[in-house]
Amino acid sequence: MRNQEVEANARSLSHSVWPAQAMRKLERDAADSMGVTLYELMQRAGQASYELARAQWPQAQHWLILCGHGNNGGDGYVVARLAQAAGLNVTLLACVGNKPLPEEARLAQEAWLAAGGVIHAAEAAWPEQIDVIVDALLGTGINRAPAAPYDYLIELTNAHAAPVLAIDIPSGLDAATGTTPGSAVIAHHTLSMIALKPGQLTGKARDYVGQLHCDLLGLGAYLAGEVAPLSRYDAKYLTHWLKPRRATSHKGDHGRLLVIGGDTGTAGAIRMTGEAALRSGAGLVRVLTHEDNIGPILTARPELMVETLSDKSLDHALEWADVIAIGPGLGQRDWAQQALKKVATSEKPMLWDADALNLLAINQDYRQNRIITPHPGEAARLLGVKTAEIEHDRLHAAQTLVKQYGGVVVLKGAGTIVASAVGEMAIADVGNAGMASGGMGDVLTGIIAALVGQKLNLFEAACAGCVAHGAAADAAARQRGTRGMLATDLFELLWQFVNPEMIQQ
Known part of the structure; x- marks a missing residue:
């Protein structure tokens, strides 16, 4: 029976x-x-x-x-x-x-x-x-x-x-x-x-x-x-979110993404975010960064459109973009604060990470058009508690974050939790210890933002992005182990997870 x-x-x-x-x-x-x-x-x-x-x-x-x-x-x-x-x-x-x-x-x-x-x-x-x-x-x-x-x-x-x-x-x-x-x-x-x-x-x-x-x-x-009440997602679920593209689609169909960050000395962070977005299928990616970073970023990835971050360029880019991501390498000086303040006036879908979250912890607000992607330390600052308290009950921490800040929260870590203001909750059952290295969060930001631009809603994009990101890292670990894994190692493996139909062929 x-x-x-x-x-x-x-x-x-x-x-x-x-x-x-x-x-x-x-x-x-x-x-x-x-x-x-x-x-x-x-x-x-x-x-x-x-x-x-x-x-x-x-x-x-x-x-x-x-x-x-x-x-x-x-x-x-x-x-x-x-x-x-x-x-x-x-x-x-x-x-x-x-x-x-x-x-x-x-x-x-x-x-x-x-x-x-x-x-x-x-x-x-x-x-x-x-x-x-x-x-x-x-x-x-x-x-x-x-x-x-x-x-x-x-x-x-x-x-x-x-x-x-x-x-x-x-x-x-x-x-x-x-x-x-x-x-x-x-x-x-x-x-x-x-x-x-x-x-x-x-x-x-x-x-x-x-x-x-x-x-x-x-x-x-x-x-x-x-x-x-909760869902568990792994790489097998990607086909539910990411469908094959129409043969006649063009770059305008797949999202115009604006990424903002990269103060002096942190060009790598915003470059990885921009490239991760391209590798995840974003149609067009515009990077606004410190002027010193333009040459290195274009040399590393010429497919990105890169400009100096200024009031004028930001106004134009905000009008142009379908989706906004801000924070990787942004810093917290006045340059960054003014950019974040202007981004906060937009009603377009957006993702805040890294220094954008540190600034958000100082000037808190609640909004429904935003994904935030804190690691436990950033989550602790956002909630005014110690990191140990976040780790003691990660589900409760994610629920508290989304109640206080709205939109969608991605609480990163082993068993990343995604929560939305309407009560959806999921655990991304992917990833490994090799991801405990610099730049992994910057790559995740680009992946999720790119998927928002491809018409996934904020919660779906966050879930699919976390799964694709972790699954690519798992593929890297199978090839070379976890020690010494770099965030950029994911780029050559990510394609198979943002095109999940390829795995089944």
Whole structure:
């Protein structure tokens, strides 16, 4: 029955993300709607976890199952029973709580014991030979540092050489925020049940989750009728935003983009923004910058139109442009402040980045025709808090930014978050550590602005731009690794992601 359901995303990554605090209700509503008991869902979760572990480590003969005193532990009991029935050697350690097991976990535990399984204390010595560890200690409800004996088991897990499968989420990782209040399991694979959770995708998630999988547990028919509060986007989704061009289109159809920035000594920033826009399909790109930068920029990229930034040139360019991007290399002296003040009078779609955001933090305003693209430090200045507070709850920070400044916010970082003033939220599940280098944000600014000029709305352009940017960086990492990646390395790879139909040919 389960295999006949319409569940194209089962055991692959879906595009729907649900808040961790909403999962219990979603699970119960879905089960009730489809006539499935919660114990049957636990059986399915255990079966899916067992199958994934067998697929990933087919030679593993001795499995160590770590079970907590909750329903996540119940999933572990199911895995243990299935592994033992398959003739594998299973050692199960269980934590004891100060209250009875939940009903479903109790039934799973009893089934394990009835099958001849043995439960060892959490403090028991580990077997000498362990081929795979299954983390079923703590589920998605934890939001504090793991206490004893959980912290002890987590530390032993991380110190062991055996690969780790985390059921639903690595124990100790906050499923709501992606933070780690204390120790957390470093998994090789994580199998999320029913839906993805934000903490698997943003914050510190990438350090702990490993390869992420999702299994809908047979609830796809119900979930298809529900609208998730967040979306997860990767390179596979680019075809939804970026369609092939008409054969008769011309440069005027693809946007006239004005980019403003590049004070003395920062020509590179605005040049990268301009070239990124061209590489992303902008029809025409005009750069207004410091006069000293004109020669170097034109030499590097003659397809750009480059002029000195002045009151006259800015007035003319603002009238000419379809889209405006300001900030890369802009600086904060009077030259920059006057330019930003004039740009702020325009009602055309625009993107503010870098120094434009630092100036915005000083003279705050709210507008709906703007995308802002802060990194965590800039976001902290915009909200008047410390960077650590931004990183503690990135979703909340993005929502607060968009409430205070309007339009669309792109909160950059591992698991970039895009939020709009009308309530749309998404996580861009792309990118890698090689992007932690100068100029990456300047390139992103050009990509997003170019897509606005190609008739995507602000939220779509921000999402598509973040995905194309991160996917190009991932392609670069596959070729040469993450260390030493340059922002300009993306230019020769970006074409395949802004023309996603090419990937499918």
